[in-house]
Amino acid sequence: MTIVIRNRQGKKLSVEITGPDEAPVVLFSNSLGTDKGMWEPQVNALKADYRIVTYDARGHGASQIVENASLENLGADAIDILDGLSIAKAHFCGISMGGLTGLWLGIHHPDRFHSVTIANAAARIGVPVAWQERAETVTGHGLAPVVSGTPARWFSDDFDYKQDALAMRTIQSLADTSPQGYAAACRALAGADLREQIRQIPIPVLIIVGTRDPVTTVADGQFMQAHIPDSKLSELAASHLSNIEQPAAFSQELRHFIESLV
Numbered sequence: 498m499t500i501v502i503r504n505r506q507g508k509k510l511s512v513e514i515t516g517p518d519e520a521p522v523v524l525f526s527n528s529l530g531t532d533k534g535m536w537e538p539q540v541n542a543l544k545a546d547y548r549i550v551t552y553d554a555r556g557h558g559a560s561q562i563v564e565n566a567s568l569e570n571l572g573a574d575a576i577d578i579l580d581g582l583s584i585a586k587a588h589f590c591g592i593s594m595g596g597l598t599g600l601w602l603g604i605h606h607p608d609r610f611h612s613v614t615i616a617n618a619a620a621r622i623g624v625p626v627a628w629q630e631r632a633e634t635v636t637g638h639g640l641a642p643v644v645s646g647t648p649a650r651w652f653s654d655d656f657d658y659k660q661d662a663l664a665m666r667t668i669q670s671l672a673d674t675s676p677q678g679y680a681a682a683c684r685a686l687a688g689a690d691l692r693e694q695i696r697q698i699p700i701p702v703l704i705i706v707g708t709r710d711p712v713t714t715v716a717d718g719q720f721m722q723a724h725i726p727d728s729k730l731s732e733l734a735a736s737h738l739s740n741i742e743q744p745a746a747f748s749q750e751l752r753h754f755i756e757s758l759v
């Protein structure tokens with residue numbers, strides 16, 4: 498079932514709910530330039546046992562474009578979705594920008610989450626000047642200059658993304674993202690640096706890294722593990738979109754982690 502939830506700014510967020518009503522909830526958050534469809538393998542792997550909530554981050558997919566976005570806004574949208582669905586507590590899983598959102602949630606709203614899974618992310622992703630430049634590029638020239646270089650960042654050479662339907666759909670979702678929404682997310686990433694704060698996260702955290710990820714590296718994952726008290730690190734042989742490149746292993750790691758907590 499796809500529904501629209503208005504966030505606290507009155508903006509529409511597109512939300513998909515799958516699985517039994519009474520089951521434990523897992524809330525998934527997508528990466529920059531993608532949409533909630535990227536979680537298809539995880540939804541299929543978990544939907545018999547969990548109530549799965551996926552959503553398009555603001556300015557992505559079918560969610561409304563909001564000119565200004567900060568990491569706090571991205572985190573608040575996740576809380577607004579839980580509130581809109583009357584969900585008191587959920588497991589969270591986010592990738593890249595969605596993973597950074599998960600770190601923010603673990604710091605600021607740990608009472609709303611049983612656990613947080615942070616995939617292919619870092620306490621600070623890249624450097625602010627590069628995000629500002631990318632925001633300016635897409636504002637001036639649209640997504641095309643970004644789309645051409647993206648498969649090499651998202652997928653490793655060992656993964657034939659052209660033969661993978663979800664990978665190709667996800668690349669198309671990037672091409673379809675509004676430049677304004679993408680630029681706003683870049684600016685949110687430019688301002689996001691949680692390196693000093695992640696030690697405050699009091700809930701269990703699973704950190705998934707891709708050993709072939711050139712964007713958020715194994716060292717980024719090790720940094721998070723060293724600073725988040727109750728955290729464990731899992732390595733997948735994948736690049737940046739590890740949930741698409743290694744769908745079964747990703748889903749299994751997530752399930753084992755969640756089920757190890759009960």
Ligand SMILES: O=C(O)CC1=CCC(=O)O1
Nearest residue numbers: 528529593594622650712
């Ligand atoms: O540059 C990319 O597309 C990779 C990425 C960085 C943050 C994010 O969410 O995706």
